[in-house]
Amino acid sequence: MKKVILIADDSPTIRKFVSVALTMRGFEVIAASDGMEALEKLPNVKIDLIITDLNMPNLDGFELIKNIRENENYKDVPIIILSSLAGSTEIERGLKTGANSYLVKPFDPKRVQYEVAKYLN
């Protein structure tokens, strides 16, 4: 059975990039355009890993991670931040909020595949 990855990003192209990079490696990818939509999609299917942007409308990445970590059902789901923000403040805040890895845009598809495999294989 394919592992399911949820990508939350307001950029359609980034959702597509991640989707292409991961479906190539046999994962199923579900996309959400912001944090709120990601939260809404969580109960519908068993999610094995979440990749999230930080700057998003409605509910940003930090809030999304906080909400996930506070939820008993998803608190152990690995979370990878994928953001164009590369400042130490954001990295520290992201990891302290509960993300497991921090990747910057533009990203190397192989690195994303590697990070995902690290948690799912």
Next chain:
Amino acid sequence: MEEAKNLVSVFDKLNDLKSLFKFGEKIVPIIQSLVEFMKDIIPLLDTINTSIADSTSKMPIASNQINDVTNATEMATCQILDLVDDISNALASIETALITEKERQEKIELLAQSLNNALEGNTGLQEQLKELLELTKDRRILETVIPLIEAIREDSYKITMALQVQDITAQQLAAVNHLINSVHSKLSLIVADIEKSELNSEMGSSRSNSFDTPDGAHYDANASFTRGEGVQQKVDDLIRENNLRSNS
């Protein structure tokens, strides 16, 4: 005595009056020039005002055009990515087929080797077997093609990487749009303050041509497209050096 004092005072006043007239004579041309200047400058101010109002009314159009550009590049990028995805899938199928073929060739060679050993002494048959093997031997071609497929796959990764420039420029354009939006708001206020009654209708028209960009647009104005793993490497180093770990 008192009369003389009064006379002196009258003369003083007259002198003051005379000075005032003299000053008046000097100042009148200046005032005239000032009036002339005002006459000249008022139409200019009107022109500036109209120009600002005109530029202000055009700003939402510029903003909408930027949004259109972003949408168009977004659509094109997604289409290219779909093609890259198709190419990658096709490559994966070809590679699987070629690897299977390579394994088959290896088996044939092993069998041929056994046969060759069994036919020891029968030079004629051995020669025929060698000939047969040469006819079916395309292993060398496979060994060349398989790395080529890997190289094409590597190139498709590079295309994916390069196409991310669309996301970066989209963020920068969103930042420019936000700036245009802010300038538009300020200029609208200035124009309205200068000539409320005259520009009310014009301002109304510019407002009706509203921005598509939502007020809460999310972007990183400093987003930049850098090749290689330089930035990711810095992030990894930062996490390692500061021993940053997830709290989860």
